[in-house]
Amino acid sequence: xxxxxxxxxxxxxxxxxxxxxxxxxxxxxxxxxxxxxxxxxxxxxxxxxxxxxxxxxxxxxxxxxxxxxxxxxxxxxxxxxxxxxxxxxxxxxxxxxxxxxxxxxxxxxxxxxxxxxxxxxxxxxxxxxxxxxxxxxxxxxxxxxxxxxxxxxxxxxxxxxxxxxxxxxxxxxxxxxxxxxxxxxxxxxxxxxxxxxxxxxxxxxxxxxxxxxxxxxxxxxxxxxxxxxxxxxxxxxxxxxxxxxxxxxxxxxxxxxxxxxxxxxxx
Ligand SMILES: Nc1ncnc2c1ncn2[C@@H]1O[C@H](COP(=O)(O)OP(=O)(O)OP(=O)(O)O)[C@@H](O)[C@H]1O
Ligand SMILES: [Mg+2]
Numbered sequence: 354x355x356x357x358x359x360x361x362x363x364x365x366x367x368x369x370x371x372x373x374x375x376x377x378x379x380x381x382x383x384x385x386x387x388x389x390x391x392x393x394x395x396x397x398x399x400x401x402x403x404x405x406x407x408x409x410x411x412x413x414x415x416x417x418x419x420x421x422x423x424x425x426x427x428x429x430x431x432x433x434x435x436x437x438x439x440x441x442x443x444x445x446x447x448x449x450x451x452x453x454x455x456x457x458x459x460x461x462x463x464x465x466x467x468x469x470x471x472x473x474x475x476x477x478x479x480x481x482x483x484x485x486x487x488x489x490x491x492x493x494x495x496x497x498x499x500x501x502x503x504x505x506x507x508x509x510x511x512x513x514x515x516x517x518x519x520x521x522x523x524x525x526x527x528x529x530x531x532x533x534x535x536x537x538x539x540x541x542x543x544x545x546x547x548x549x550x551x552x553x554x555x556x557x558x559x560x561x562x563x564x565x566x567x568x569x570x571x572x573x574x575x576x577x578x579x580x581x582x583x584x585x586x587x588x589x590x591x592x593x594x595x596x597x598x599x600x601x602x603x604x605x606x607x608x609x610x611x612x613x614x615x616x617x618x619x620x
Contacts, residue, residue, distance in 0.1 A: 374618060374619045375404075375494035375495050375618060376495070376496070376517075376518035376519060376617075376618065377486065377489070377490050377496040377498070377513075377516065377517045377518050377519075378395070378495075378496065378497050378498065378517060378518065378519045378520070378521065378617050378618070379498045379500050379510075379513035379514055379517035379519070379520045379521070380392045380395070380497060380498065380499055380500055380521045380523060381500040381502075381504070381510065381513070381514060381520055381521065381522055381523065381552075382500075382502070382521070382522055382523025382524060382525070382530075382555075382557065383502060383523070383524060383525045383529065383530035383533035383534065384502040384525075384529070384533060385525060385529075386523040386524060386525035386530060386557045386558065387523055387525070387557040387558045387579065388499055388500060388502075388523055389410070389412070389417055389421065389499050390557075390558075390585060390589060390594065391521070391523060391555075391557065391579065391610070391613070392408060392410075392497050392498075392499035393408065393421055393499070393594045393595065394585070394594070394606075394610045395497055395610060395613065395614055395617075396408040396460055396495075396497050397457075397460075397594075397595055398607075398610050398611060398614055399459075399495050399614065399618070399620065400457055400459035400460045402620065403459060404459060404494060404495050404620070405459050405461075405493045405494055405495065406459060406460055406461070406493055406494075406495040406496070406497065407447075407451070407461045407462075407463060407489045407492060407493040407495070407496045407497070408460065408461070408462045408463070408464075408497050408499065409433075409462075409463045409464070409485070409486075409489060409496065409497070409498045409499065409509065409513075410433070410462070410463065410464030410465070410499045411498060411499060411500050411501045411507055411509035411510045411513065412464070412465070412499070412501050412507075413433075413465055413470065413471040413501070413507065414470065414471070414501075416464060416465035416466055416467055416468075416469055417464050417465075417499065418430070418452055418462060418464040418465065418466055418467070419466065419467035419468075420589075420592050421592070421594045421595070422454055422592065422593060422594060422595050423592060423593055424467075425455075426454050426455050426456065426593075426595070427452055427453070427454065427455075428452070428453045428454070428455050429451070429452055429453055430452050430466055431449070431450040431451060431452050431466075432450065432464075432465055432466045432469060432473075432474075433450070433463050433464050433465050434465060434466075434469055434473055434474035435450050435474070436450045436463065436481070436485055437474060437477035437481045437482070437485070438474045438475050438477065439481065441480075441481075441484060442481050442484035442485045442488055443484075443488060444488045444491050444492055446488070447463065447485065447488040447489060447492060448492060450463065451463055452464070452466075454595050456595070457595060460595075461492075461493065463485075463489070477508065478508070479508055479511075479512065481508075482508040482509045482511070482512045483512050483516070485509065486498070486509070486512055486513060486516050486517075487516075495618065498510075498513040498517065500513055500514070502533065502537075504537055504540060504541070505540055514541065514547055515546050515547060519551075519553060519617045520549075520551065520552045520553065521552070521553050521555050521613065521617065522534075522549075522552040522553065522554045522555065523555050523557045524554060524555065524556050524557060524568070524572045524575070525557060525558060526556055526557075526558070526559055526560070526563045526568050526572075530572070531572070534572070553576050553577075553613075553616060553617065554572060554573060554574060554575050554576055555575065555576060555577045555578070555579060555613060556568045556572065556575045556577070556578045556579065557579045558579065558580075558581050559578045559579065559580050559581060560580075560581045561580075561581075576616065577609060577612050577613055577616065578609065579606060579609040579610070579613070580605045580606055580609060581606075582602060582603040582605070582606035583600075583602055583603075584598060584599065584600045584602050584603035584606075585603055585606055
């Protein structure tokens with residue numbers, strides 16, 4: 354499958370886009386708030402416009418590559434574990450360990466594979482996590498990190514929150530989400546490292562009966578709302594999240610993803 358050097362495909366010329374600035378985005382938030390869904394859908398949107406994108410799945414306990422697309426659609430299945438097991442993570446190593454979707458030549462994915470866990474590979478340190486993010490930024494104009502909610506133990510997530518150009522803070526619209534942020538935001542209080550004030554707060558998976566005002570009351574200032582979509586939920590249940598949208602029902606969801614992309618990447 355085609356791989357690329359920043360902004361330039363080796364096999365495929367990307368279509369020209371304008372006024373985009375790219376960058377590294379960390380999608381972080383409460384457990385089950387839709388981090389993986391939003392990360393995949395943002396990557397799908399960017400790549401549909403001919404932009405090269407690396408999507409990094411930080412989850413080491415529930416390998417995302419095992420459920421975001423059909424096994425038959427994955428080509429060159431490679432593991433994040435092989436990257437982190439190296440003494441140093443180079444651009445070349447990351448390039449060699451990306452997985453691809455057969456219908457999306459602009460998307461490269463880095464994640465753990467079906468059946469793997471953190472003990473499948475030797476332990477990794479801060480250094481490898483940092484180097485992975487630096488390499489990804491070198492390799493592609495758009496990098497999206499689907500973070501874990503476990504910010505203190507997942508090193509990719511911790512580093513992504515420090516190093517990313519933008520951070521989306523995804524809020525589920527329930528008390529569990531409120532409890533999560535009350536517990537975890539103090540861990541980001543070191544403003545030199547984390548600058549949590551710059552997070553883009555997004556309400557996720559919002560149902561029609563969840564009024565915006567109510568959400569703001571408990572979450573603070575919300576920049577965008579991503580509505581619940583039955584089609585997106587079905588794609589998730591069918592394990593086919595990179596499938597094209599087919600139904601009008603998901604229009605509001607799609608528009609919200611576009612709005613988030615505009616806010617973060619200018620596209
Ligand atoms: N906008 C949405 N519309 C419909 N369903 C959604 C939406 N966002 C998330 N979901 C559903 O919520 C569930 C959790 O989504 P997802 O796995 O993306 O969350 P997560 O934050 O990545 O979870 P985890 O904390 O386990 O990593 C899934 O069933 C998914 O389909
Ligand atoms: Mg997830």
